[in-house]
Amino acid sequence: MKKESIFILVLTLIFAVACKGEKKETETNTDYDEVEKAEGKSETTTSKAKLISVTLESKSNSNVTGTVTFTQEGDNITMVAIISGLSEGSHAIHLHEKADCSSDDGKSSGGHWNPTAQPHGKWGAAEGFHQGDIGNFEADADGNGSITFTSDQWCIGCGDDTKDILGKAVIVHEGTDDFTSQPSGAAGTRISCGGVIQ
Numbered sequence: 631m632k633k634e635s636i637f638i639l640v641l642t643l644i645f646a647v648a649c650k651g652e653k654k655e656t657e658t659n660t661d662y663d664e665v666e667k668a669e670g671k672s673e674t675t676t677s678k679a680k681l682i683s684v685t686l687e688s689k690s691n692s693n694v695t696g697t698v699t700f701t702q703e704g705d706n707i708t709m710v711a712i713i714s715g716l717s718e719g720s721h722a723i724h725l726h727e728k729a730d731c732s733s734d735d736g737k738s739s740g741g742h743w744n745p746t747a748q749p750h751g752k753w754g755a756a757e758g759f760h761q762g763d764i765g766n767f768e769a770d771a772d773g774n775g776s777i778t779f780t781s782d783q784w785c786i787g788c789g790d791d792t793k794d795i796l797g798k799a800v801i802v803h804e805g806t807d808d809f810t811s812q813p814s815g816a817a818g819t820r821i822s823c824g825g826v827i828q
Contacts, residue, residue, distance in 0.1 A: 679701065679702065679703050680701070680702040680786040680787065681699060681700070681701050681702075682699065682700045682786060682795075683697060683698070683699045683700075684697065684698040684699070684700075684800055684824035684825070685697055685824055686698060686711075686713060686800065686802065686822040686823065686824040687731055687822065687823055687824065688715070688821070688822060689731070689733075689734060689735060689736040689820050689821055689822055689823050690734065690735050690736065690804075690819045690820060690821050691734075692715065692804075692819075692821035692822065693715035694713060694714070694715040694716055694802055694821045694822035695713070695714060695715055695822065696711060696712050696713035696714055696715075696802075696822065696824075697711070697712055698710070698711040698712075698800045698824055700784075700786060700795060702784075702785065702786045705782045706780055706781070706782050707780065707781055707782075707784040707785065707786065707795070708778065708779070708780045709764070709777075709778070709779045709780075709781075710776070710777075710778050711723060711767070711776060711777050711778075711800070711802075712774075712775075712776045713767075713769070713774070713775045713776065713802060713822065714773055714774050714775075715773050715822075716769035716773045716774070716775055716802075716821075717769065717773065717804075718769055718770060718771050718773065719768070719769060719806075720766045720767070720768055720769075720805075720806040721766065721767060721768075721769060721775065721802055721803055721804065721805070721806065721817075721821075722764075722765070722766050722802070722803040722805065722806055722807035722817035722818075723764050723765070723766070723767060723777060723800065723801070723802050723803070724742050724743075724762045724763060724764055724800075724801050724803070724807075724817070725742070725743045725761065725762030725764065725795060725798045725799070725800060725801075726739035726740055726741065726742060726743055726762060726798060726799045726800075726801045727739070727740035727741055727742070727743045727744070727762070727798065727799075728740040728797070728798070728799060728825075729796075729797050729798055729799045729825035730799065730825060731799060731823035731824065731825045735819070735820060736799075736801055736820030736821075736822070736823040737820065739799035739801055739820075739823055739825070740799075741813060742762040742763060742813065743761050743762030743795075743798050744761060744762065744813075745761055745791050745792045746761065746792055749812060749813075750763060750809070750810075750811070750812050750813050761783065761784070761792065761793070762798065763807075763809075764777070764779050765777075765779070765807060765809075766806050766807050799823055799824060799825045800823070800824040801820050801822070801823055802820070802821055802822040802823075803817035803818050803819065803820060803821065804817070804818040804819040804820075804821045805817045805818030805819075
């Protein structure tokens with residue numbers, strides 16, 4: 631009788647330990663699945679971001695160079711341009727219709743990117759504006775300037791001719807865009823060009 635009681639007690643302990651071990655294993659697997667799901671979500675978010683970097687080349691006998699990055703996250707694209715070699719003051723920057731910077735004066739890039747056939751104007755103007763009408767930025771006394779611009783009216787590689795910036799060029803002008811003169815804001819000589827955007 632004593633042996634039977636000990637045997638039953640041992641079996642009960644073995645069973646209790648085995649059940650506890652299974653429960654722990656199940657909990658561990660559940661945690662792993664949650665981590666795996668969270669990691670998968672993070673990877674998906676990261677893979678949705680698109681980035682293009684453009685190098686600006688000097689044009690029209692200037693020394694203006696720089697870099698422009700376009701980052702798309704969701705429906706928004708943020709453009710960040712960092713430019714040097716400028717004269718102090720205000721300069722215009724636009725997207726032009728062709729990613730061709732082969733000419734010395736930058737005119738191989740064509741006119742402003744204007745797929746919706748609007749008049750030239752300030753971005754967001756009720757009277758109309760080009761898809762490439764970014765605007766003006768300031769250069770300091772050392773000739774350095776930068777601009778950050780965000781839009782939900784552009785995309786990278788979406789295939790929509792009215793939004794897709796692939797195949798366009800970034801042009802920096804010597805002067806200021808007045809936002810009224812047609813067809814390009816009287817911004818003057820093209821002093822730097824970067825072809826995006828292939």
